[in-house]
Amino acid sequence: QVNLEYLSRVVFDKAVGKERYAYPDTLVGTDSHTTMINGLGILGWGVGGIEAEAAMLGQPITMLIPQVVGFELKGKLAEGATATDLVLTVTEMLRKRGVVGKFVEFFGDGLDHLPLADRATIGNMSPEFGSTCAVFPIDAETLRYLELSGRSREHIGLVEAYAKTQGLWRSSTVARYSDVLMLDLATVEPSIAGPKRPQDRIALKGAGGKVAELLKTAGKGTKVPVAAGGNKFDLEDGAVVIAAITSCTNTSNPAVMVGAGLLARNAAAKGLTRKPWVKTSLAPGSKVVTDYLAACELDDDLDKLGFNLVGYGCTTCVAEGTPVLLANGTSRRIERLPNAGGVRVFGPTAEKTLAMANQREMIPQGERECVHLILQDGRRLTCTPDHKVLRADGRFVRADRLVLGKDRVLVGLEAPLDDVGDDEADYVLTAGEFTFSMETAYERARTLAFARLVGHLTCDGSISTHGQGRMNVGQALDRQAVLDDVELLTGKRPPGTRYDELKWSIVLPQELTNAIITLAGVRVGRRIEQPSSLPAFVLDNACPVAVVREFLGGVFGADGH
Missing domain, CATH: 2.170.16.10 (Hedgehog/Intein (Hint) domain)
Known part of the structure; x- marks a missing residue:
């Protein structure tokens, strides 16, 4: 997208002696979606790292002269159809025809109604077609985009003059192609793709029946229990769990992105929200997208539905081991x-x-x-x-x-690294009706949460003679951590009662308190009248280091005694 918005020239020029030479812009990139630049009338595609390095060192890229498939576009898109629907239709057609290793060139009167953003969307999907590139001719729409994106009038004039002189300007004359396809844009309808491949297009009007058919064929009929937002759910085959506004294809098109923002605004106005188990994110191709979403005041509407900005393109990274x-x-x-x-x-x-x-x-x-x-x-x-x-x-x-020796940064606490230990195999802890193990990541998380809660209760909590377990926490984050652990173990999130400026009291669910009471070494009633003791399970030689660590974390994380 940055190539399209800033770097591309369409026509290059340079001075050689007293003369000025012009020549076509070309591009090779190390990303398969480099073909997005084809929408601007520039020949370009993705290559391997060695080829790209060779080009940077001035070496030519050699190739066999390819077959060129002509793709005629007629008419214009119907209301409600987007560039995404168009590109899915084109993908389906070209996949059926077979264009691997070929160039695709678009022509026809349909280009009169196809803005450059839509052309870039189609060019971007060339790897999904299987073609080397999917290029559009230079025309008035190309010049309009160059002006919109801040290119100089002098350069725009050069592009127009050079393209018309060299026969690169779009005209009504049809070139001789190896093969020709035709699409009436008015027949393009709202579509979705998948579930596995972009060429598996499904018309939106028939999506219900088709998806049911696919689930009947591929589904296993299993239910997966998940906990989210303080509640438990059973997800079945076909449940949507990820909703991401991303990919350089979708986010390069302002019409599609503004449409998503308007949909979010209307949804928020009607009080609609995403389901608690659905992960949402926004990762556009460049900052231009967030700029125009903010200018349209649509960014807040997307945020309300959970489509918060997570980064641009591939987003930022930290190294393995961090x-x-x-x-x-x-x-x-x-x-x-x-x-x-x-x-x-x-x-x-x-x-x-x-x-x-x-x-x-x-x-x-x-x-x-x-x-x-x-x-x-x-x-x-x-x-x-x-x-x-x-x-x-x-x-x-x-x-x-960051400035060396000057900038100070905020960092989190240096917490113990929670790696799975060799001493965790076959460990089992029974507490009342609860059985804990370290067999899976989920069971391990529950075991460690239980150890933390017992440690916290031992230091800054109590179990009454009537069997009520109560914990006292001082910081808002401590309160959240305790409640998260309680919810993981019981599916319940009890309210915290504030009893002074710095403390909250949390009453544990009864089934959890009953389980803790069964542990040897746990004191019930007034502890001041009883000798000190620790729960027997943390003194057992078979107790994994991670469990002991979390128990002690609960003890010293309470009041630090």
């Missing part, structure tokens, strides 16, 4: 976070402070250029140069723009 501070007070290596998200972590807020947040997803990005930050306390962070770091003055600053 510890991420979790809401439960431990840290976990970033590569051990689930790809589907759902972990409670500490993250930045809109107010530029650190607070608990839900991990949306984890996206491996392969090798990227990185910078190393070494903090005064010896901790290190390896991240991409554009990774935002929260500075002590409340501003987010790119990692590569």
